[in-house]
Amino acid sequence: MRRATWHLWVVLGAVLGALAARTARVTSDGGMDNAIVVRAARVWLAGGSPYDDSHFLYLPSAVLAAAPQVLIPRSVLSVLVPVVVTGCLVGGWVCALRLHGVALRSRFAALGLTGLAAGFAPFAHLVLLGNWTAVAVLALPLGLLLAGRGRWVAAGLVIGAAVAVKPLLAPMGLLFVFAGRWRGLAALAAVPVVMSAAAALVLPDPAGFFTRTLPFLLRGGDSFVRLYEASPAAVLPRVGVPGVVAGGIAVAAAGAGVGCAYRRWRCGDRGPLRLAETAGMLMLSAFLVSRPSYDHYLLVVVPVLLAGLPREGSVGRGVWFWLALVPQLPGVTWPYLETGQRRAFRDAVTLGGLAMTLAAHCLRSGRVFPPLPVPSSRGAAPSAPHEAAPGRG
Structure with missing residues (x-):
């Protein structure tokens, strides 16, 4: 070294x-x-x-x-x-x-x-x-x-x-x-x-998770939880958007994200970026609609995408990827968002920015690479050159 x-x-x-x-x-x-x-x-x-x-x-x-x-x-x-x-x-x-x-x-x-x-x-x-x-x-x-x-x-x-x-x-x-x-x-x-x-x-x-936790989550948690949630369903009502409309926006955005993830998977490049970006799009889509959805959830996605920066065609090579991360710079005070209770707005900007950036990247990849062949009836997807033989999985 x-x-x-x-x-x-x-x-x-x-x-x-x-x-x-x-x-x-x-x-x-x-x-x-x-x-x-x-x-x-x-x-x-x-x-x-x-x-x-x-x-x-x-x-x-x-x-x-x-x-x-x-x-x-x-x-x-x-x-x-x-x-x-x-x-x-x-x-x-x-x-x-x-x-x-x-x-x-x-x-x-x-x-x-x-x-x-x-x-x-x-x-x-x-x-x-x-x-x-x-x-x-x-x-x-x-x-x-x-x-x-x-x-x-x-x-x-x-x-x-x-x-x-x-x-x-x-x-x-x-x-x-x-x-x-x-x-x-x-x-x-x-x-x-x-x-x-x-x-x-x-x-x-034994059924407490289904009888207590799931109803709690479906109701959107409590007032404390909602203060720190970054999903559109939690943030938009805080600026006057009706809850039903905000929920619909979140569901629609998540559905579109899943579609973009599938598009990225079907693209013909078979390297690790395909795995990383498809997984990242799926997780960001879930964070858009899940309750709760906190800032540290972003750490599930960002390192996997960032590590692909040396590879040609990585989403991390675009300026919008980095702009989406700007609200997460520590020590930077943003006007009207100084208090901890308003941090969720910054987190929502990063979550939405990353989701839109990666979604656009997935769609562009679909135009650059031809779709992969449809998997055979046995259900095994074509193996990539860097992957081992399908029989191992």
Whole structure:
């Protein structure tokens, strides 16, 4: 490794260490969002229902996943959680680089992660909250990396495990549908279903996720949740748009995004950009319509797209991609959006800007490359040159 590159990694280590250390000093139970899950596990161990807390928005399997944290002293947990969250974010960046064939010793590898940590506000926000979105940040590029190598069943297991912890990556099932990888899709669905069913058997309220959490989400949460949501269905009513109209706009935008994702998948370029951009479009479409939809959800998509910057034709090479990220620059105060309760408007601009930029890129790709042949009746999509033989997936 060249000395200049080594120096960049030293700077990166200092930035990441500072983020984790600050979180350890100012939080308990590893952050506000992690504390919600730990509190739910404590309630369960005491004989109560974790779904008594309306802000516990996870599947039953997450209760068992959080239970070991109850046994860890809070002083240790306050240090351990930000370190683990930071590790997930770093691991996700490494997998995204490997997906695009970028060398880990390159300057871009160090500069890209430094830019995310120091120049993209949701990165520090996610570490501070200790939110389990970090699992999805790691699982998505890892799953795409496995899929790119033809290992679709393994990819389904990885993404399914992430869904069992937090159902954020559930829309990725559509990627398996587009590819005709039915065994991978079955693996993705089976993991959270089996784990949640097993966990529900030991909960006092086994159907609590369906009887309490889902109605809470369908109602749009509560006044606290709505203040920080970035989806159009949550933001537009705050500026006077009727809720029904705002919801319709969100659904229409999400549907159009799914159509653009399918268009991108059907394009004839078979490199890793096809996987990354299709997955990114699917996830952004889900964030447009999902309730809740927070700023740190963007970290699921941005690193996978950013890591493809060295590749010709990447969406990251367009100016609109970077303009969409401008509202997330830390330390920049925007007129009329100074208070934390109005941050959702900035997040909505970034979410909408990224979605429109990637959608336009997907449509342009459809004009540049001819559509791929329709998959055979066996349901196996044509394998890309960088993928392994279809029989492995």
